[in-house]
Amino acid sequence: MKRLALITLALAIAAPAAAQMQITPIAKPKLAEIPLYPASKDADNEQWEHYSIHYGQLNMENDIVRNVTRPTITPYLPDPAKATGAGVVVAPGGAFLQLSMVSEGEEIARWLASQGIAAFVLKYRLNESPRDAKAYSKFMGQRMAQATQPGAADKIKEPRATQDALTALAMIRNRAKEFRIDPARLGMIGFSAGAMTALSATLEGQGDARPAFIGYIYGPMTAVTVPADAPPMFAAIAMDDSLFKKQGFAIADAWRNARRPVELHAYERGEHGFGAGRPGTTTTGLLPQFADWMRMHGWLKSSATPTH
Template sequence: MKHLALTALALAIATPAAAQMQITPIAKPKLAEIPLYPAAKDADKEQWEHVSGKYGQIVIDNDTVRNVTRPTITPYLPDPAKATGAAVVVAPGGAFMSLSMSSEGEVIARWLAEQGIAAFVLKYRLNETPRDSKAFMSALGQRMGQAARNLPGADIKEPRATQDALAALALIRTRAKEFRVDPARVGMIGFSAGAMTALNAALEGQGSARPAFIGYIYGPMTTVTVPTDAPPMFAAIAMDDGLFRKQGFAIAEAWRNARRPVELHAYERGDHGFGIGRPGTTTTGLLPQFTDWLRMHGLLTASR
């Protein structure tokens, strides 16, 4: 499989499977990026790498970035003839230490654009990591291993990522006419740490500043306090998720108890980091189901 989040890879760092992995520094791709804070003076420290090899029986082929200090969005806009007016900020995962820019960014965004949905890949700020690739993978493996075993020290968070998500939503709404989107139909879909970022934007954003809806894909399943005006949530996770399979579905229950719209998909197999879907499992239905859910809520009805 070509699309696997780096977070899933990290679970195998100390195993023989990890020895089959290769991390190769690459040049930053040429992207049509839009800076979230054009006047910011932060030094550009980001590192791009290509991760390849095998995780068990799964083939890995993914571009990643880490040490992001200058957050951006990259638009993937639909053919105007197909445009629905809906927009989605796509937040990749990577434990707030890295971003899976291919499997949980560009691939997702291009698929959404084909459905007439404007997509914007969010490159948000991250925890600082060692410049050396091996030292980085060791630190990532340790963090994800602690998270998988619910051990202390696996405090996975980055408040600046939430700030960047809210800034991205605001930027898109400000330039809605240019992007041909409806400011009232700008939401988010996030994967793993990106799911946590989308969730935090929904919980911490005020009123119209928050996402209009969120896709919460293999994020933590623990409960949260849900505001009475929280946006609709589409949640998805595999029952064999290597990080969160023992947590139940409390977050979906919290949404339901707050009387807010929520849909939950719990796939039998897929593990963590299945991205657009793992062949041979029902996770391949993720994006069609997400767009069907948007359609059910009237969010894909083209503006007249």
């Protein structure tokens, strides 16, 4: 699997000087994107790059985008014959500086669609970063190193990402008939910074504006104040996560203490950024377990048409 979060961790934590890393500019892929703000006058500053890193046994590649100023969603819709009526907004991670559009976006969305779940990859706005690849590599390494410090990850935020998530949820619900989903069964799954974005949409959104459920994948594990009507949470993290392994499971405890449904998966190995699953570890069960959890809650009904 392609995991950029683990790539940056290798640079920030292991031995940056010994790692062989290459960043190559690439053309923007052809995506069936839908702008969240069609009338936006912001300049389109995004840049796409391919990362390749080799460090010891670590050999990883990924396509990422950064300096996003025009947010979009890209639908990945299931075969109508298999559609369940459920939908999931997929929020990739990348420290609010980049988005892992393949390992935490497209790969996740395609798997969900194969299970009859409509998926929508959210390309949300990011903090500005150096356009030069070498300068950016150093900048990102510093950011990830800072994120390993106690409490630091909670301060790495991009409020516009939350706004984009809530706007995406509203847009998809407004077009539910077109996407063949039930608006009441539209949730989110986020990875790292994407998990933080899903969480913020849950905590800051009001009522039906929030996701109906959230997948919180290797986000910070610190406690939050949980609303009495918070949606169910599926949380997952690897016990050897270099960013958050020392935080315990306070966020899951907070959900449980608020008497809200929560399921926690703590995998023995997988590191940070395992995406759909790191080969050779039990993290490969992440997406099947998430789908089973959705099925348990009744969100995967055998119906291709919305109920609302």
